[in-house]
Amino acid sequence: MDAVSLLCEIIGQAGKVAAHAYRGDARYGVLLDAGLIQRDGLVQSVLCENCDIPHDAEIAFEGGTYGHYCPELGFVHVEYADLVAVRANLASLVEQLHATFECSQGGISQLGPQTWRVGLVDTPGGRAVVYFHTCLQNEDNLVSLENALRGQIRREYALVVTAAGHLPYRDAGTFTLDQMVQLDLGATRLRKSVSVAESVGAPPRSTGGRPSIYRDRFKAMLADRAARGVAEKGRNEEAKAVLLDYRRQRPDDPAPKLSTVKAYVSEFRGG
Ligand SMILES: [Zn+2]
Incomplete structure (x- = not known):
């Protein structure tokens, strides 16, 4: 169960809400413990459901007890615990x-x-x-x-x-x-x-191997092949050849994909 849904509901009510509505809700305790909601005095009004027509009623304090006035029933006692309010922190x-x-x-x-x-x-x-x-x-x-x-x-x-x-x-x-x-x-x-x-929607981070290390190694190998005059004319052929060299030199290391090596060749040859 995810308590963020209840937090959204409480924030959506913009202000303080009666805690008693959530007392049986496991998400409520989680939000309190995480400090994402906090107690905030008492609610100012309650919904009277004691009479035939449910209505909002202001909280009153009379004769040492909290309650509200109902046009039908007069002063109706309300439990203190039912008046505790919370708000999102x-x-x-x-x-x-x-x-x-x-x-x-x-x-x-x-x-x-x-x-x-x-x-x-x-x-x-x-x-x-x-x-x-x-x-x-x-x-x-x-x-x-x-x-x-x-x-x-x-x-x-x-x-x-x-x-x-x-x-x-x-x-x-x-x-x-x-x-x-x-x-x-x-x-x-x-x-x-x-x-x-x-x-x-930022572009994803490139994964798989360590491209910067590959790039440096392949640049060095391509420069070496060019200096020795063994570089292939075609870019694809050169990419295959240099990848073969790399695999021979580092048989136990992972190697980049051929498409990546082609990109290194293009980069090395300037375009
Ligand atoms: Zn009433």
Whole structure:
């Protein structure tokens, strides 16, 4: 089970919510333990379900007890535990996102009532700046985001993570919090589901071997073959020949693919 879905629900309600609704929910305890939600006084109103027509009622304190007034039943006692309120701890969330996304040090700041700068992430295609914006559910949310990001330095990539809503934003990729991170039962730290580089569509890091070492070795071998006058005329033939040389010289080492070696030959020959 992933507790981030409940966190999104609480953030989506923008303010404090009654804790009792979640008391039986295992995700609630996980969020408390992780410091992602915190107690915040008492709720100001409750939904009266004691009478025929459910209605909102203000909390009152009378005769040493909490309750509310119902037009039908008069003063109705409410358990203190049912009035405890919680809210999302957004500052803590942003710090945890900063750590989970492995942002470079520093750079966290609140930019607006709903908006935080989480930090910078190095991707193979350049730097990505990550923002958190509570909700992207309506036009007001978009305007608030736009105002908050005004004056921000542009980077190669920008990502806005939001707890609720899917409205697109023209200047950045948008992802929901529960797409980006997870919080497992028993865990106290967020876990990354998608990397920032993937979410902004940065080119993938090249894998397989250590290309820079290959490149240097093949350059040296190609130069040697050219100096000895044994280089093949055709690029493909030369790539095959130099790869054969490499395999003979290093029978126990992994070798790059022929297509990679062809690229080295082209590079060596200048184009
Ligand atoms: Zn009532």
